[in-house]
Amino acid sequence: MSLPVPSVTGADPVAVGPSGTDEVGVSLGRATWRRLRRTPTAWVGAALIGLFVLVALAAPLLTPYEPASTRWAGEVSTTDVPGPSAEHWLGLDRYGADMATQLLYGARTSLLYGVVSTLIGLLAGAALGALAGGAGAVGGRVGAFVDATIMRVVDVMLAVPSLLLAVSIAAVLGKSGTAIVIAIGAAQVPVFARLLRSSMLAQGRSDYVLAANALGLRRSRIVMSHLLPNSVGPTIVQATLNLATAIIEVAALSYLGLGTPEVASAEWGRMLVAAQERFDEAPRLALLPGIAIAITALGFTLLGEALRESLDPKSRR
Amino acid sequence: MIPPLAPTPTTDEEPLLSVRDLRVRFHSRDHDVVAVDEVSLDVPAGRNVALVGESGSGKSVTSLAVMGLLPRRGVEVTGQVRYRGEDLLTMGERRRESLRGPEIAMVFQDPMTSLNPVVTIGVQLDEVLRRHFDLPRKERRARCADLLAKVGIPDPVRRLKEYPHQLSGGMRQRVLIAIALACEPRLLIADEPTTALDVTIQAQVLDVLAELVADSDAALLLITHDLGVVAGVCDEVNVMYAGRIVESAPRRPLFAAPAHPYTVGLLGSIPRLDTPRGAPLVPIPGSPTHTRPWTEACAFCPRCPRADDTCRSTPPTLEPAGDDRRRRCFHPADAPAPTAAATTEEP
Numbered sequence: 001m002s003l004p005v006p007s008v009t010g011a012d013p014v015a016v017g018p019s020g021t022d023e024v025g026v027s028l029g030r031a032t033w034r035r036l037r038r039t040p041t042a043w044v045g046a047a048l049i050g051l052f053v054l055v056a057l058a059a060p061l062l063t064p065y066e067p068a069s070t071r072w073a074g075e076v077s078t079t080d081v082p083g084p085s086a087e088h089w090l091g092l093d094r095y096g097a098d099m100a101t102q103l104l105y106g107a108r109t110s111l112l113y114g115v116v117s118t119l120i121g122l123l124a125g126a127a128l129g130a131l132a133g134g135a136g137a138v139g140g141r142v143g144a145f146v147d148a149t150i151m152r153v154v155d156v157m158l159a160v161p162s163l164l165l166a167v168s169i170a171a172v173l174g175k176s177g178t179a180i181v182i183a184i185g186a187a188q189v190p191v192f193a194r195l196l197r198s199s200m201l202a203q204g205r206s207d208y209v210l211a212a213n214a215l216g217l218r219r220s221r222i223v224m225s226h227l228l229p230n231s232v233g234p235t236i237v238q239a240t241l242n243l244a245t246a247i248i249e250v251a252a253l254s255y256l257g258l259g260t261p262e263v264a265s266a267e268w269g270r271m272l273v274a275a276q277e278r279f280d281e282a283p284r285l286a287l288l289p290g291i292a293i294a295i296t297a298l299g300f301t302l303l304g305e306a307l308r309e310s311l312d313p314k315s316r317r
Numbered sequence: 318m319i320p321p322l323a324p325t326p327t328t329d330e331e332p333l334l335s336v337r338d339l340r341v342r343f344h345s346r347d348h349d350v351v352a353v354d355e356v357s358l359d360v361p362a363g364r365n366v367a368l369v370g371e372s373g374s375g376k377s378v379t380s381l382a383v384m385g386l387l388p389r390r391g392v393e394v395t396g397q398v399r400y401r402g403e404d405l406l407t408m409g410e411r412r413r414e415s416l417r418g419p420e421i422a423m424v425f426q427d428p429m430t431s432l433n434p435v436v437t438i439g440v441q442l443d444e445v446l447r448r449h450f451d452l453p454r455k456e457r458r459a460r461c462a463d464l465l466a467k468v469g470i471p472d473p474v475r476r477l478k479e480y481p482h483q484l485s486g487g488m489r490q491r492v493l494i495a496i497a498l499a500c501e502p503r504l505l506i507a508d509e510p511t512t513a514l515d516v517t518i519q520a521q522v523l524d525v526l527a528e529l530v531a532d533s534d535a536a537l538l539l540i541t542h543d544l545g546v547v548a549g550v551c552d553e554v555n556v557m558y559a560g561r562i563v564e565s566a567p568r569r570p571l572f573a574a575p576a577h578p579y580t581v582g583l584l585g586s587i588p589r590l591d592t593p594r595g596a597p598l599v600p601i602p603g604s605p606t607h608t609r610p611w612t613e614a615c616a617f618c619p620r621c622p623r624a625d626d627t628c629r630s631t632p633p634t635l636e637p638a639g640d641d642r643r644r645r646c647f648h649p650a651d652a653p654a655p656t657a658a659a660t661t662e663e664p
Binding site: 140141206207208210211212213214215216217218221225226229230 | 386415416417418430431445449496
């Protein structure tokens with residue numbers, strides 16, 4: 001596989017090529033970074049994610065109020081949820097908490113749940129996938145058996161609907177944020193495992209792996225230094241894209257009531273549930289968290305797609 | 318029966334690599350293909366031996382079988398491949414892995430795909446040294462730079478930090494040669510090491526290869542379709558057609574008086590300086606797919622100008638013909654051509 005070096009224009013000094021005067025080692029990572037920087041969608045995605053992370057981290061600084069408080073519960077009547085005012089820019093929610101504060105702290109919850117669950121899925125899935133792929137690619141007959149065994153286990157995991165898995169885990173662990181995170185993470189394991197395994201198997205048939213074999217390199221070495229580095233690209237992209245789905249799923253699972261039992265907690269999915277009953281008088285109660293979820297998911301999706309294109313050495317940007 | 322090989326004039330001991338009756342069969346669900354059959358050849362220590370043939374003649378499969386690199390599933394390898402007295406085909410995988418590198422190394426055909434694209438060439442050189450030698454880091458580093466310099470790569474220290482895509486095809490092939498020679502193997506198998514390169518670079522790379530092989534006292538098994546390449550480098554030549562060796566001879570007699578019509582055809586299709594300008598090259602008629610199974614006839618007979626009914630009905634065997642030569646032909650070019658029978662077509 002040849003890696004065409006992107007044509008570099010103007011001020012960028014890293015012009016490379018066999019005849020270039022200023023040749024610096026350009027790794028796949030660096031070439032990807034350079035392509036990524038030239039992709040507008042990557043910038044938009046990164047900006048959205050940046051905003052999301054910033055809001056999540058700085059929530060206490062951005063609002064004077066506490067989340068999930070019922071301080072103004074008296075102002076909420078059965079017919080009216082007070083709208084935007086000077087004190088409460090986005091109004092109150094049905095439990096009498098400040099809507100803006102709820103949204104800001106909700107970003108925190110979403111980020112934490114999304115990132116942790118995706119990390120769980122990524123680490124466990126990649127470990128399984130690397131073991132199966134490595135064994136299958138260079139392990140000979142025993143390796144093929146190991147590969148098949150691991151993948152059948154993964155198939156079983158894949159056969160369980162993620163929602164059902166989440167419900168079962170919540171049933172075992174009790175309703176809590178942890179249950180949601182574990183459930184969403186577990187549901188992602190098969191995706192990462194299959195993805196990494198299949199790209200490692202594909203790389204296992206490449207000429208440089210044959211060449212490495214012909215040099216008598218140890219199989220563990222071939223896996224670590226040849227197969228893995230050439231196969232992680234798609235998995236990383238998938239992780240970025242999965243962050244978006246994970247955030248949506250966190251909302252979905254809390255919407256179904258599997259999250260923390262506290263009704264008024266600052267969590268976007270939870271807020272959607274609460275908004276349902278008051279949708280007629282105050283549609284903003286549903287719209288605002290909905291928009292927040294959509295924008296965040298969009299940010300991760302845009303960055304993920306841009307990353308996928310940039311990791312592809314054949315794309316010329 | 319395998320015709321006995323005459324002992325090499327210099328030494329009487331066993332050759333470094335000795336292949337006997339090698340047969341490689343690929344089987345799939347509906348049919349079997351015998352890619353290599355009855356292949357016997359010797360590579361004496363320090364000598365350069367060529368295996369020549371068109372694409373599809375089984376040369377690369379032969380080299381992969383010798384290295385033990387063919388996939389296990391659906392492939393059946395029989396015969397003997399003795400390396401310094403040990404049979405490579407029956408030894409354990411571990412033992413074979415430890416031989417690859419310091420004893421037998423291989424240069425692959427396509428320099429574009431035979432290097433790992435995401436790792437610097439320095440690391441790729443180093444990992445071979447680290448696998449087979451117990452050397453401190455610093456010494457390995459120096460040795461890597463040394464190796465690159467040896468294959469004619471300028472500014473080797475800086476090149477070590479570069480990635481394969483930053484090097485040209487010729488450079489990459491030199492790097493592959495450097496990697497293969499890193500452990501100073503006794504036997505180097507080069508599978509079409511110059512086909513992916515353009516002609517001017519081919520000559521350079523070939524020179525580097527031949528020189529390094531000569532310097533290190535290694536033996537070379539050169540696999541190629543190009544008799545021109547062979548003429549410059551090899552002592553002995555084996556010509557393969559459709560999976561079997563059809564002629565083997567030392568270089569000089571082979572080029573002076575090719576015996577098998579296929580060898581004659583190969584030589585006739587190379588442009589030469591001593592033929593008049595404008596004289597057309599003579600191609601071998603037909604294509605390599607236009608063949609008969611060796612079990613019932615001479616596989617080359619559909620394309621052979623000297624073929625007669627014997628050729629179309631009897632499989633020829635590889636016969637010794639004096640002076641270390643062997644040929645698989647009923648009507649070799651150095652014998653009088655068959656008469657009228659040659660024109661009768663098969664029903």
